[in-house]
Amino acid sequence: MKMIGNEIQIKGIVASIDRDNIDTDQIIPTEYLKSIKKFGFEDYLFDGWRYLDEGKLGISKSQRKINQDFVLNQEPFTQANILLTRDNFGCGSSREHAVWALRDFGIRVVIASSFGDIFYNNCFKNGVLPIRLSKDQIESIFCAEVKEMSISLDSRTIEFNDTEQYAFDVEDNLLERIVLGLDDVDMTLKYAEDIKLFENKRRKEKPWIYADE
Amino acid sequence: MPSTLYDKLWNEHHIKTLDSGESLIYIDRQYLHEVTSPQAFEGLTKKDLKPWRLGANIATPDHNVPTERGRSFTVENIDDNISKIQVVELDKNCNKFGIKQFDITSSNQGIVHVIGPELGYTLPGMTIVCGDSHTSTHGAFGCLAMGIGTSEVEHVLATQTLKVSKLLNMRVVFQGKPQQGVSSKDIVLYLIGKIGTAGGNGHAIEFSGNYIENISMEARMTICNMAIEAGAKVGLIAPDTTTIEYVKKHSSLSDNDLTLAQNHWNKLSSDTDAIFDKEIIIDVSNIKPQVTWGTSPEMVVDYDATLPDLNSDIQANKKNIELAKQYMGIEEGQKLTDLKFDRVFIGSCTNSRIEDLREAAIAIKGKKVSETITEAIVVPGSGMVKAQAESEGLDKIFQDAGFIWRDPGCSMCLGMNPDQLKPYERCASTSNRNFEGRQGNLGRTHLMSPLMAAHTAINGVIGELL
Ligand code: SF4
Numbered sequence: 036m037k038m039i040g041n042e043i044q045i046k047g048i049v050a051s052i053d054r055d056n057i058d059t060d061q062i063i064p065t066e067y068l069k070s071i072k073k074f075g076f077e078d079y080l081f082d083g084w085r086y087l088d089e090g091k092l093g094i095s096k097s098q099r100k101i102n103q104d105f106v107l108n109q110e111p112f113t114q115a116n117i118l119l120t121r122d123n124f125g126c127g128s129s130r131e132h133a134v135w136a137l138r139d140f141g142i143r144v145v146i147a148s149s150f151g152d153i154f155y156n157n158c159f160k161n162g163v164l165p166i167r168l169s170k171d172q173i174e175s176i177f178c179a180e181v182k183e184m185s186i187s188l189d190s191r192t193i194e195f196n197d198t199e200q201y202a203f204d205v206e207d208n209l210l211e212r213i214v215l216g217l218d219d220v221d222m223t224l225k226y227a228e229d230i231k232l233f234e235n236k237r238r239k240e241k242p243w244i245y246a247d248e
Numbered sequence: 249m250p251s252t253l254y255d256k257l258w259n260e261h262h263i264k265t266l267d268s269g270e271s272l273i274y275i276d277r278q279y280l281h282e283v284t285s286p287q288a289f290e291g292l293t294k295k296d297l298k299p300w301r302l303g304a305n306i307a308t309p310d311h312n313v314p315t316e317r318g319r320s321f322t323v324e325n326i327d328d329n330i331s332k333i334q335v336v337e338l339d340k341n342c343n344k345f346g347i348k349q350f351d352i353t354s355s356n357q358g359i360v361h362v363i364g365p366e367l368g369y370t371l372p373g374m375t376i377v378c379g380d381s382h383t384s385t386h387g388a389f390g391c392l393a394m395g396i397g398t399s400e401v402e403h404v405l406a407t408q409t410l411k412v413s414k415l416l417n418m419r420v421v422f423q424g425k426p427q428q429g430v431s432s433k434d435i436v437l438y439l440i441g442k443i444g445t446a447g448g449n450g451h452a453i454e455f456s457g458n459y460i461e462n463i464s465m466e467a468r469m470t471i472c473n474m475a476i477e478a479g480a481k482v483g484l485i486a487p488d489t490t491t492i493e494y495v496k497k498h499s500s501l502s503d504n505d506l507t508l509a510q511n512h513w514n515k516l517s518s519d520t521d522a523i524f525d526k527e528i529i530i531d532v533s534n535i536k537p538q539v540t541w542g543t544s545p546e547m548v549v550d551y552d553a554t555l556p557d558l559n560s561d562i563q564a565n566k567k568n569i570e571l572a573k574q575y576m577g578i579e580e581g582q583k584l585t586d587l588k589f590d591r592v593f594i595g596s597c598t599n600s601r602i603e604d605l606r607e608a609a610i611a612i613k614g615k616k617v618s619e620t621i622t623e624a625i626v627v628p629g630s631g632m633v634k635a636q637a638e639s640e641g642l643d644k645i646f647q648d649a650g651f652i653w654r655d656p657g658c659s660m661c662l663g664m665n666p667d668q669l670k671p672y673e674r675c676a677s678t679s680n681r682n683f684e685g686r687q688g689n690l691g692r693t694h695l696m697s698p699l700m701a702a703h704t705a706i707n708g709v710i711g712e713l714l
Pocket of ligand 1 (some may be wrong): 310311359360361380382596597598657658660662679680
């Protein structure tokens with residue numbers, strides 16, 4: 036993410052996967068959820084499609100059988116930082132590892148016509164921007180075989196092929212969280228007093244919730 | 249203004265609206281398991297924080313645990329070192345922070361969504377979260393329950409709140425009486441087939457109608473469990489006498505608390521004139537047993553239907569169908585009933601409760617698992633389900649038929665523990681996801697009810713439920 040003057044831009048290579056309903060099990064298979072770390076998932080992104088053999092946590096890319104037909108194994112898409120896909124991307128399991136794998140690979144933006152709700156939330160906690168476009172817009176980007184794109188976070192537009200421009204929508208606060216890398220826990224703890232007041236009242240009114248303490 | 253059940257739960261737990269427009273909502277209960285919690289605990293430690301309210305949290309290991317354990321099994325006996333680290337890590341974190349855990353040696357250990365309700369930790373009207381998308385299960389009790397990511401697990405541990413935006417309201421009304429042999433699993437699969445896996449995105453789905461009123465808590469949990477497969481992170485059913493009877497049996501609330509609570513729980517339903525953003529009415533009386541054929545839960549058909557063929561223009565995305573067919577090893581013109589199965593899995597947080605096991609056991613009593621089936625396993629959802637089933641002699645029925653009777657855990661629902669499909673093996677599974685590789689690398693999953701899975705074990709193929 037670069038600050039160009041006052042403008043925040045993401046420019047880069049677009050890898051496309053032409054599928055609906057890519058679930059988080061595809062983005063990162065369960066095997067890799069055994070890690071207790073928050074980083075180091077880049078080699079396991081789209082593992083079932085990226086490799087021809089079965090992987091294990093700790094085995095790196097260089098020891099694997101690469102599937103040359105898969106987009107992220109082809110140049111220049113090994114350097115992709117934007118991912119284009121179809122409908123309902125990130126459905127299924129709540130695993131935040133899916134976003135960690137995208138982030139660790141270098142993906143900064145995912146463009147789809149819709150996203151799984153939990154995945155969508157998880158993105159903003161890890162600096163990955165999910166962009167929703169209409170199905171028609173997605174279709175035209177696929178048809179135009181776009182390989183490079185520039186995304187302006189200020190004007191909330193994506194630009195490709197020099198002339199085409201689409202606007203997208205994203206909540207201010209979520210975008211801000213990505214740009215500033217804010218930590219939710221720190222932000223919420225500013226309201227500790229409000230939470231305490233609420234909790235004390237609840238404890239009095241609904242004692243059964245606290246009965247097993 | 250008339251409100252929906254979801255609106256009421258939302259308002260009751262709403263602490264404040266933030267400048268960002270999001271809301272801070274109070275969380276009554278958090279369930280923790282070994283896979284999505286280590287990084288959250290690490291975050292807590294790094295910030296030098298303690299859990300906000302210890303008693304809100306209940307933990308158990310389920311995803312990684314082997315299901316052939318026997319009596320003297322301890323965490324040290326887990327063969328897979330990497331799995332072991334995660335289970336040990338949960339032990340360590342629970343001990344360090346003082347969180348109540350039903351560990352691998354506990355007779356109450358089990359799949360987190362199975363043990364929560366049966367140990368009385370899930371109570372109507374609560375907000376419940378867990379780093380697991382099937383947290384929607386607890387919505388069967390009229391809880392605002394949803395799956396969250398690991399950053400949010402940390403946030404709830406540290407602040408007892410979640411920062412969220414309100415969902416839209418959707419209602420699914422199930423009317424009528426189902427045919428013999430059609431279970432709640434078939435009903436929910438049918439719904440997903442109709443509205444698609446993105447059908448409930450951005451919505452909380454309330455399930456209602458006389459079908460729902462007449463079914464057990466176990467059956468209701470199966471439906472709410474799969475709300476997430478319809479795209480809705482929240483599934484809801486208003487508490488009624490069935491709910492309250494269940495809670496009385498399973499919780500240890502004092503009479504005083506129970507009376508107070510009941511007054512409140514009775515108010516937890518959508519107002520008759522409440523407005524839903526989306527509504528769908530389904531007549532369940534014509535639904536046939538449902539079985540998935542593809543790699544998404546929406547790729548589901550009547551068990552005896554011909555599979556969608558690529559030349560028909562009913563389905564919009566032919567490319568997806570083609571990819572799914574290739575992966576599943578299905579040829580043009582084939583029917584589900586033509587497919588030969590290798591394995592049968594009865595278990596998972598969708599269908600591993602006592603009722604599910606009873607249904608399957610009745611169907612197989614006195615019969616034998618087909619010789620063409622490599623392995624058929626039954627994995628009770630919890631220690632409590634297992635003990636109950638054994639006291640009813642269900643374990644004997646299964647074993648006599650040639651099923652393997654296991655210890656509680658997620659098992660073959662996901663390829664994280666030793667129970668996995670081998671490449672290209674075809675499995676009749678009572679779990680909730682038929683994604684590529686979900687049950688093991690290149691494994692082929694067909695989702696169905698426990699009854700249909702039991703029949704498939706006996707016949708080696710999908711057939712009539714006779
Ligand atoms: S049984 Fe399956 S779906 Fe349920 S919690 Fe375990 S892995 Fe998740």
